[in-house]
Amino acid sequence: MPEATIHICVVENCGMGFSRRGDLARHQATHLSEADKEQLKHRCPFAETTGCQYATLQKGNMNIHVNIHTGAKPYTCSHATCDFAAGDPSQLNKHKRRWHPDDSTIVPGGAAKQRPGFREKAPAPLKLKKTASDVLQRTTSSTAPRDRTARASPALQMMLDPEAELFLLESADAMSPSPRRARFGVSDGPEGMDVTEPDSELEVDLRPPSPTAAAFPHLYSPSRRSNISSRASQSPMDLVFPL
DNA sequence: CGCTCTGTTAAA
DNA sequence: TTTAACAGAGC
Incomplete structure (x- = not known):
């Protein structure tokens, strides 16, 4: 069966989905702290x-x-x-x-x-x-x-939360070389979510988006990781669903 | 990955 | 009110 994959940013209050993994990685840079963004920016x-x-x-x-x-x-x-x-x-x-x-x-x-x-x-x-x-x-x-x-909207300010940085680091920690997949049935959609196929089976790719660590290697040094607690259970999700 | 596109904002 | 500059998403 043909499949489509959406790559979901699970940073709190975000939840944006992307059809391409690279787009998610690019997006997630926007969640970094200002200091880390400065390191990644292209300079004039x-x-x-x-x-x-x-x-x-x-x-x-x-x-x-x-x-x-x-x-x-x-x-x-x-x-x-x-x-x-x-x-x-x-x-x-x-x-x-x-x-x-x-x-x-x-x-x-x-x-x-x-x-x-x-x-x-x-x-x-x-x-x-x-x-x-x-x-x-x-x-x-x-x-x-x-x-x-400095005049970012409240929503953007929220996205600038340093928590997002922790999240990205932990995502890298949870990386694995091969997909770790979990399957679970969906009998009914969560409230507020329009699920058109109530009994369809969703397949969740538990890999965090690999480009994150690859794109920002200097953000993943051992010293930076040292004070990060593990939250691998909140890894970014790729939702794979039948078309 | 790079070009394209949209929406927002400050300033003219 | 209009537009240049910009951030960030779409493709």
Whole structure:
């Protein structure tokens, strides 16, 4: 029978599920303490030359950030008459939704504006946008960089709880080379949970998500483990269920 | 793994 | 009100 696996984050008050193990591992970095996150973050390559303090857990976000420093705006609007360009693809998406909703002239790569006979017509007035030097100036200004985590929502603050770090360490402790599976019947769903197949059998993969320790080896040193009590029974779960 | 996308926020 | 910058999830 075909199976689907969901990889569940069992950090208290989280419970997020991911179809991919790697996505769970990535997610779980968000539960680390601020200090440990700092160790994992990618640092802006312009830090030394500009004083930029930006650092991020996801490398892809850094790639986008770097465009601020270089002034690169590789994400260009494909509307035939629009010259909008952005360094952040999300900005281009928002631009398109706002200014060219369901626009049939949108073509891949903006080829329309390359056609002979293309007539420039002013698009909707876009108040563009900081120059690269403006942005750089702001990024490197002497004012303190804003601290986003300081104004995190209550829910996020909860997720930043150091307990989450303990949990991750214990997950690594519980790692085993091969799956340890437990099977149990489900006669009825837990309250508030929609179980469409009341008698289906769930298979729980008791392995913690292996990428956690692999991705953050420096967080798993013996000294760090020394004051961690075992809570292997609360390992992350992979729920495997019939399709 | 890397690109893409969405939603949030500060600041203009 | 609009947009740049961003965090984090989707694929």
